[in-house]
Amino acid sequence: MKNLLFTLALLVSFVSFGQTAEEYIDMGRTAKENGDYYVAINNYTKALQTKPSSSEYEMAIWGRGHSKVQLGDFSGALKDLSELPDDEWDWICYYKGLCKFNLEDYYGAVGDYSNAIKLNSEFDIAFKSRGDSKEQIGDLVGACNDWKKAVKLGYQDASKLVTEKCN
Numbered sequence: 001m002k003n004l005l006f007t008l009a010l011l012v013s014f015v016s017f018g019q020t021a022e023e024y025i026d027m028g029r030t031a032k033e034n035g036d037y038y039v040a041i042n043n044y045t046k047a048l049q050t051k052p053s054s055s056e057y058e059m060a061i062w063g064r065g066h067s068k069v070q071l072g073d074f075s076g077a078l079k080d081l082s083e084l085p086d087d088e089w090d091w092i093c094y095y096k097g098l099c100k101f102n103l104e105d106y107y108g109a110v111g112d113y114s115n116a117i118k119l120n121s122e123f124d125i126a127f128k129s130r131g132d133s134k135e136q137i138g139d140l141v142g143a144c145n146d147w148k149k150a151v152k153l154g155y156q157d158a159s160k161l162v163t164e165k166c167n
Contacts, residue, residue: 015157020048021052021060035066058084066095075098090119101133104145109133124155131158140165 024047031040044064051058065080078099086093097112113130116123131146144166150158 006114019046019050021047021050021056025049025056025059027062027066028060028149032063032067032070035070037071040064040067041071062092069095072102074102078103086115088119090116090123090126093119094123094129097126097129097133101129101136104136106133106136110137122153124153124158125152127153128155128158128161131161135165 014152023078024043028040028043028047031037031043040122041064044060044067047056047060048064059082061080065077065084068074068077068080078096080097081092081099084092086096093112093116097109097116100112101109110130110133113126113133116126117130120126127146128150131143131150134140144162147158147161147166151162
C-alpha cells in the first residue's frame with residue numbers, strides 16, 4: 001500500500017511539473033469562465049512561473065488581472081494590468097480605469113478611459129464610466145457629454161443619468 005501511495009504521489013508531481021504555460025493558461029481560462037477566480041489566479045500565476053513566451057505572458061497577466069477585478073482586488077489587478085501595453089487593447093485601458101475609479105483615483109480613471117476611447121471610439125461603457133469619473137471630480141458638463149455619447153452608442157443604462165443630472 002505504501003508503494004502504491006508513493007508511486008501515485010510521484011506520478012502527480014511529474015504531471016504537475018510537466019505542464020506548459022499554455023496548459024496553465026487554458027486551465028485558468030476555464031476556471032475564470034466558471035467563476036472560480038481564485039483557481040484561475042493560481043493557474044495564471046503558475047503559467048507565469050514557467051518562463052512563458054511574451055504572448056503567453058501577456059495572456060496570463062491579463063487573465064490574472066481580470067480575475068482579480070472580478071474579486072474586487074483592484075490594487076492587485078491594477079498592478080498586473082499595468083504590466084501590459086495599454087496602447088493596443090481598449091479593454092486593458094478600460095479595466096485599468098475601473099480599478100482606479102474603485103481606488104478613488106478619478107483623474108487617473110479619466111485618463112485610462114480616455115485611452116480606451118482613443119483605441120475604440122464606439123466603446124460605449126468607457127464613455128459611461130469616464131462620465132462617472134468626471135462627475136466625481138466635479139466636471140458635470142463633461143460627465144453629461146460622456147453619458148449622452150454612451151446613450152447614443154447604445155449604452156441605455158446611462159440614459160437615467162442624463163435624465164437625472166443633465167437637465
